[in-house]
Amino acid sequence: MHNPKQFWKSMNKILNKSNKNTTTQIRYNNNIIQEPSVAANIFNQHFASIGNSPVFDSPVAYDSLNSSTCRSSFSLQKILPVEVQHAINKLKDDCGTGPDGIETKFIKLAAHILMYPLCDLFNLSIATCTLPSTWKFAIVTPLHKGGDPRDTNNYRPISIINSLAKILEKLIFNQLSHYVNIFNILSPCQSGFRPNFSTSTALLKFTNNVFSTSENGKLTGAIFLDLTKAFDIVDHYLLLDKLNSIGVTRNTLLWFNSYLHNKRQCVSFNGNLSNYLTVEKGVPQGSSLGPLLFSIFINDLPKICSDCQIYLYADDIVIYTANANRSSIETSIQSEFALVQNWFTTNKLSLNKNKSCCMLLGTRQGLGETPDLTISFNDGSSLERVSSFKYL
Numbered sequence: 001m002h003n004p005k006q007f008w009k010s011m012n013k014i015l016n017k018s019n020k021n022t023t024t025q026i027r028y029n030n031n032i033i034q035e036p037s038v039a040a041n042i043f044n045q046h047f048a049s050i051g052n053s054p055v056f057d058s059p060v061a062y063d064s065l066n067s068s069t070c071r072s073s074f075s076l077q078k079i080l081p082v083e084v085q086h087a088i089n090k091l092k093d094d095c096g097t098g099p100d101g102i103e104t105k106f107i108k109l110a111a112h113i114l115m116y117p118l119c120d121l122f123n124l125s126i127a128t129c130t131l132p133s134t135w136k137f138a139i140v141t142p143l144h145k146g147g148d149p150r151d152t153n154n155y156r157p158i159s160i161i162n163s164l165a166k167i168l169e170k171l172i173f174n175q176l177s178h179y180v181n182i183f184n185i186l187s188p189c190q191s192g193f194r195p196n197f198s199t200s201t202a203l204l205k206f207t208n209n210v211f212s213t214s215e216n217g218k219l220t221g222a223i224f225l226d227l228t229k230a231f232d233i234v235d236h237y238l239l240l241d242k243l244n245s246i247g248v249t250r251n252t253l254l255w256f257n258s259y260l261h262n263k264r265q266c267v268s269f270n271g272n273l274s275n276y277l278t279v280e281k282g283v284p285q286g287s288s289l290g291p292l293l294f295s296i297f298i299n300d301l302p303k304i305c306s307d308c309q310i311y312l313y314a315d316d317i318v319i320y321t322a323n324a325n326r327s328s329i330e331t332s333i334q335s336e337f338a339l340v341q342n343w344f345t346t347n348k349l350s351l352n353k354n355k356s357c358c359m360l361l362g363t364r365q366g367l368g369e370t371p372d373l374t375i376s377f378n379d380g381s382s383l384e385r386v387s388s389f390k391y392l
Contacts, residue, residue, distance in 0.1 A: 070247035129254035221329035
């Protein structure tokens, strides 16, 4: 199979499976909304208001950022025309048209001509530490995650930005990703959105540890944590502080400040576009930079776990430890879980209690009559206990 992605795309067509939203109505204030234009605006208000809390106005007070102790440093470098051409050629033909209405296939056809003026524009953006305001617009498509299709909470916002902004973002991503990988910035506990890492990597690490401890007669206690709309509520000031902590220099921080602030979006729903709204928080899903920035944002989480192991794949988190004694497992996990919850509060992230759970794993003989784990949230409520769980 030379192209697995194309294979499954074809199979989904045959099986009539699609990721696109097919609902024609949504629920709002206990009313069923069937008018697409009204529904589009309701979706946009919902997405734009996620994680509303006191925000930091631009520009950020950089003097208040902690001094970086990172031994390496990262500054955006001048872009070359050949890099622009390569980024254009890597664009997907079916990636969707942004607010500018320019289809990527036309840009690709003229790449050998456009690469020079675009290179000048991109370097001007870097030199002035500014992203043009028209490049901050996005069309958001609601992607149904499961559950009631009429509930806006069951949708993930996928952003399609302007074509030129998409090219620049990919070039910035290439530079930042190279720096992060060369200097091993990301924790080895992270498997999301990294070269040579995948969901399989995270699964193999976890299952191998469980099997090896079971063979040694030990039990494994694990908690599986899910964050509520994590990408959408990332605080921009905190993200800039974390970029600073990994060695991003002042002018590059200014560029990212411009990139993050004053973004505008509308929602496309059943062929109708909503009005534009300003987005105060979050990193865009469906973009090049969004997942990498989120990985940087949560990168210091594993540092607080000393008595348990932790693996991260984007906003899916598993914390676990092994011991022959169930009480010791429970004590260790409860202690680490309290620290992790405090980290979430400090970093303005929220746990999805309904999708988080705990589990005791081991051989049938090892488990025997051992009672399930009892792990509590910091507010005193109990984490759901399960006997099976679909991880990733």
